[in-house]
Amino acid sequence: MNTEFTELLRPFLKFAGPEEITEDARLRDLGLDSMREIELLFAIEETFGVAVPDDKLVDSTFATAGGLWGVVEELRTPVGGGSR
Amino acid sequence: MTAVAGYAPAVETVAEIAAEHARQADETAAFPTEALAAMRRSGLLGLLVPEAEGGAGGTLPDLVDVTLALGRVDMSVAMVFAMHCQQVAAITAYGGEKLRAEVLPSVARGERYLGSVTTEAGKGGHLLTAESALEHDGEMLRVDRQAPIVTGGPYADAFLITTRAPGAGSAAQVDLVYADRDQVEVEVTGGWRPLGMRATHSVPMRLRGAVPQWQVIGEHGGFREIATTVFAPLAHVGWAAAWIGAAAGAYARVLRHARSEAGRRQFAPSSELVLLRLAGIRARLDAAHALLRHTVSVVTDAPDMSAAPVQMLLNTLKIRAAEESFAAAHELVELAGLRHGYLTDSPLALERTFRDLRSASLNYANDRLRLANGALSLRDPGVRLA
Numbered sequence: 001m002n003t004e005f006t007e008l009l010r011p012f013l014k015f016a017g018p019e020e021i022t023e024d025a026r027l028r029d030l031g032l033d034s035m036r037e038i039e040l041l042f043a044i045e046e047t048f049g050v051a052v053p054d055d056k057l058v059d060s061t062f063a064t065a066g067g068l069w070g071v072v073e074e075l076r077t078p079v080g081g082g083s084r
Numbered sequence: 085m086t087a088v089a090g091y092a093p094a095v096e097t098v099a100e101i102a103a104e105h106a107r108q109a110d111e112t113a114a115f116p117t118e119a120l121a122a123m124r125r126s127g128l129l130g131l132l133v134p135e136a137e138g139g140a141g142g143t144l145p146d147l148v149d150v151t152l153a154l155g156r157v158d159m160s161v162a163m164v165f166a167m168h169c170q171q172v173a174a175i176t177a178y179g180g181e182k183l184r185a186e187v188l189p190s191v192a193r194g195e196r197y198l199g200s201v202t203t204e205a206g207k208g209g210h211l212l213t214a215e216s217a218l219e220h221d222g223e224m225l226r227v228d229r230q231a232p233i234v235t236g237g238p239y240a241d242a243f244l245i246t247t248r249a250p251g252a253g254s255a256a257q258v259d260l261v262y263a264d265r266d267q268v269e270v271e272v273t274g275g276w277r278p279l280g281m282r283a284t285h286s287v288p289m290r291l292r293g294a295v296p297q298w299q300v301i302g303e304h305g306g307f308r309e310i311a312t313t314v315f316a317p318l319a320h321v322g323w324a325a326a327w328i329g330a331a332a333g334a335y336a337r338v339l340r341h342a343r344s345e346a347g348r349r350q351f352a353p354s355s356e357l358v359l360l361r362l363a364g365i366r367a368r369l370d371a372a373h374a375l376l377r378h379t380v381s382v383v384t385d386a387p388d389m390s391a392a393p394v395q396m397l398l399n400t401l402k403i404r405a406a407e408e409s410f411a412a413a414h415e416l417v418e419l420a421g422l423r424h425g426y427l428t429d430s431p432l433a434l435e436r437t438f439r440d441l442r443s444a445s446l447n448y449a450n451d452r453l454r455l456a457n458g459a460l461s462l463r464d465p466g467v468r469l470a
């Protein structure tokens with residue numbers, strides 16, 4: 001996960017405090033609520049220039065920081081190319 | 085043979101007993117103990133307990149059929165039944181082996197009626213947070229929970245309670261815990277003087293005690309998943325069935341009255357006003373019922389219950405069933421007029437149904453679900469209609 005991503009997450013996680021946000025951080029436990037999920041999604045799409053497909057918009061996508069990052073990475077990677 | 089076919093006589097008996105006591109229970113805001121006793125005796129409490137654990141192995145459509153039937157005679161009894169079944173389904177789906185073995189067979193034998201404790205003072209109906217803690221105390225987990233409204237609380241043999249997970253860093257880490265009545269000190273902290281749903285006897289309580297670790301349902305912090313896959317769907321489906329049943333029962337009483345000798349004078353079939361009103365009410369019931377059955381089929385086949393189209397449909401069912409059923413009751417009062425629509429001693433009991441159904445939009449606030457659906461619809465720009 002790059003810091004741009006974790007810093008983007010932080011304002012959505014009202015219980016995370018100043019601590020490091022790790023891959024296995026459970027986003028909902030840290031305060032991501034379903035009413036703000038969509039704002040987070042918009043922020044991610046804008047920042048990383050990706051469009052998350054509808055079928056990825058399920059609870060499991062938003063379960064952990066690492067899981068969500070994985071989805072972003074996958075969308076950023078051109079078919080056949082390596083990750084940046 | 086479906087579970088319900090086998091249970092038809094039980095449903096009939098319970099409905100008869102519920103009907104017999106409905107007026108008295110409403111007047112005194114007393115719990116329908118006779119109807120609960122009949123549910124215990126007849127095995128109806130075990131409708132959703134799997135066959136392997138001694139129950140009827142009933143399905144969601146079975147729950148709907150039974151709840152609709154009970155709702156026709158007494159909406160409070162239907163709610164008591166549906167909410168108990170919701171607790172059973174949570175234990176069946178997420179309870180550990182030991183908890184299942186301890187609880188489910190005794191539910192099937194009619195020995196345990198399960199109460200539900202999710203609402204909390206500080207958070208209103210917000211299901212996915214909890215204020216009160218669950219704390220380690222040696223091998224045990226200590227509970228001290230204020231419960232502002234517990235249907236049939238004083239008559240429950242056990243409770244499913246939401247609390248914060250032990251050591252939780254936030255109110256969003258919620259556990260669902262099973263507590264037997266003899267594991268908690270039960271204090272009734274107030275009375276129950278509502279407009280309707282009076283026979284649910286939903287008093288405020290404080291529950292204090294300790295339970296072993298294996299009575300936590302699912303993993304620590306796992307309530308969110310239970311809510312998405314079992315609790316919310318069963319609540320919305322079960323409540324909708326109780327409401328539609330109540331409105332259908334009232335409509336049936338009006339129609340039977342309209343065809344009686346006394347009624348024929350009041351409800352002239354030549355009156356277009358009467359015909360239009362009757363058609364309008366029927367349309368509300370048909371639309372809500374169709375939505376209920378469709379939602380059940382979607383839920384039964386959904387690969388991921390958290391998908392936005394499924395969640396929105398479930399919320400829409402709750403919102404629309406509440407609105408249509410209450411509107412139907414309102415129109416029935418208007419149609420029947422003062423004598424049968426407004427007076428409490430009318431045998432048609434429309435005013436009771438009207439008061440009962442007024443709770444529907446509040447019982448998990450419709451506004452809360454509309455807000456959720458607004459956010460969910462942005463998660464589904466393709467508008468994949470479920």
Ligand SMILES: Cc1cc2nc3c(=O)[nH]c(=O)nc-3n(C[C@H](O)[C@H](O)[C@H](O)COP(=O)(O)OP(=O)(O)OC[C@H]3O[C@@H](n4cnc5c(N)ncnc54)[C@H](O)[C@@H]3O)c2cc1C
Nearest residue numbers: 200201202203208209233234235281446447448449451452
């Ligand atoms: C007959 C009956 C039996 C019940 N039995 C039980 C039981 O056995 N166990 C149990 O735990 N609970 C029970 N409940 C409670 C029920 O499940 C709901 O939790 C409760 O009705 C919600 O009440 P509320 O209006 O205080 O809460 P809220 O949902 O907090 O609503 C309060 C007001 O705020 C508005 N609002 C909407 N959205 C929001 C938002 N995002 N934030 C804040 N406010 C919002 C609502 O429209 C409403 O006007 C029962 C309720 C009834 C009517």
